[in-house]
Amino acid sequence: MADRPIRILLVDDDRSLLDVLGSLLQLEGHEVVAVPSAHEGLLKMQEAQFDLVLADNKMPRTTGIDMLKVVNEEHPGTKVVIMTAYASVDNTVEAWRLGVFDYLPKPFKLADLRQVIEKVRKAR
C-alpha cells in the first residue's frame, strides 16, 4: 500500500508550468492528471479519486482557495496543497484556516515539492 504511486491532480492556469510540473511529477513516479482550471479539476475529481490536489491559488474565476473549500466538503480524504506565485498574508492565513495541507510559494525548489509529497504519502 505504501508503494502505491501518489495520485495527483495538478491545477494551474499557467500552461507551461502545468506541462513541466506534470512531467516532473510523472518522472518522480506519481500518477498525474494536469488541468488548467479549477472547474476542470473538480470535474476530474468526480471521475477519479486523488491523494493530492496541487492547485495554484490565483486562477481566473475559481481560485485555489475556492477549490480547497469544495474539496474539503466533497472529498475530505484528499489533501490540498496550494501553490502561489504571490503569497499574501491574508491568503495564507485563510488557507490555513480552511485546513490546507500545505502551502508552496512559487518558485519552490524540487526538494520542497518532494518533501510535501512525502508528507502526503505518510498521511495517506
Added chain:
Amino acid sequence: MTAQLAEGTRGRQRARRLSIKSKVLLPVAVVLMAGFAVYACFSLDAVERYVYGRTDRSAATFASVAERSLRLAMVQGDPAPVFRLLREISKLPDVQRIRVVNYEGKAWMSAGRPFRSNTPEVALLRREAARTGNTVGRMGPDWVYRAVRPIQGGPRCVSCHEDRPYLGYLEVDLRASETHRQLALSRQRLLLTGGATLLLVGLALLVTLHVLVSSPLSHLRAAMKRVENGDLSARASISSGDELEDLGRSFNHMVEEIEAKNQLLIRSAKLASIGLLAAGVAHEINNPVATISMSAERLLEMETCPAKRKFLQAVVEESDRVAGIVGELLSLEPRGSATMGPCNLDAAVRKALAGLARDAERNGVRVQLDLRLQGCQVRGQEDHLAQAFANMIDNAIRAMPNGGDLKITGRCEGGAAVVEIADTGTGIAPEHLDKVFDPFFTTREVGDGYGLGLSVTHKIVEEHGGNISVTSGPGGTTFTVRLPVGEDGVNGGQADPHPAG
C-alpha cells in the same frame, strides 16, 4: 464673473494696502506736526506778548512822565523847557515822533517825523487814548508803536484852561520795525528748526523701520515665496536679534520639518509604489521562474557531464536570484495593521541577532547587547520587526569585515521604544547617507544583496508608526529606530493603508 469679482476685490485690497513704514510714519508725522504747530503757536504768542508788553510799559511810562512834566511846567507858566526836552527825546533812535495837541486839536508842539495833519481830530485822539493798551500799526514802510495819553486838567489849570477834564493829548509814536523784524525772524527760525527736526525725525524713523522691520520682512517674504514655488531649500537669514529673528528661525524650522516630512513621504510613496508594482508582476515572474528553476534542477539531477552541469547550475542559481529579488520587492508592498498586536520587541531583536550570530563570529565582530525594553511593549508584528532589525544587523556585520564592535541597545524614552544598532565599521559616505533607504541603492558588489534590505526595514518601521534615522562617520554607523508606545504601553501603529474594501 466670479473670477472678475475676486480680481476686483484683490485690486481694491491692493489699493488700500499700506506698507508698515507708511502705517507707522503717517500717524507719527501727523502727531509730531500737530504737536509742533501747537508748541510754535504758544511759544510765538508768549514771545510776542512779552516783547509788546515791554514796549507797552516803556511807552506808557514815557508818556506818563512826559504828561506830568508838561502839566507841571504849564502850572509854572513855562512849558518851553519840557517841549525842548521832548524834541531832544524825539531824536532818539527808538522814537519816531512826539506831538502835544490842545483840546481844540491844535498842535502845541510837534517833533520828529512830520504828522500827516497838523490839526488832528480830537474825537479820534480821545478814542485812541481811551483804548486799553497801545497799538502797533504800519506807517508807510515802518511798523510803529503808538501811545496817546490825555493831559488831565486840575484845579490849578482852571485859570488858563477853564474847567476842562482834558487839556489836550500827548501822542508818542515809537519805532517798532526792529522789534517786529526780530519777532518775524524768531518765527522764521522756529519754523525752520521745527521743520528740519520733523524731517530728520521722519528720516531717522524711515531708516530705522527699513533696517529693523522692512528689510528682515522682505528677506522672510522672499524665502516664503521660494517655498511657495516648491523650493524647500529656501531659508530666511535674519540676524536682527529680536522677534523678527525668532520669526525667521521658526519659519526655517517649519520648512525643515516640511522638507523632512516631504522626503519621508516621497520615500514611503516610492517604496509603496515599488511594492505594489512588485505585487502586480510577482505572479507573472514567479510562474516562469518556477518552471525554469524546477526544470533545471531536474536536469541537473540527471546530468553527469561537468560542463552541462555547470550551465544548469547557473540556471538554477540565477533563477533563485530572480526569485530572491521578487521576494524582497514584495516585502515593500504596503501591508495593513490589521494583523498587528502586542509584540515582544526584545524577542524580535534577539531573534534577528540569533539568525546572524554565525556571520558575526565569522567576521570577528564582538556583540554587546543591552536591552531595557521591559517597560514599553509595542504593537506590531514580531517577525516583521525581527526582519527589520536583521537587515540593520546584517548591514553592520558586513561593514566590519575585519572585526569590530556591534552594540545593540534598547531603551524606553519619552513614550517610545528606542533601539540603536551601532557598529565600528567603515561608515557610510556623507553623499550616500540620504540614499541608504532608497530601493536598489547599494555600495556592495553585484550579486551581494539587492540593495533592498534597508528599504524593507524603513517600510516595516513606518508601518509600525515609527521612524528610523542613521548617522555615520569614520568611527562607524548608528541606526536608531523609534517605535511609539501608547499610554497603556501599547503603540497605535500606523493607519491601515489598505482599509477594507
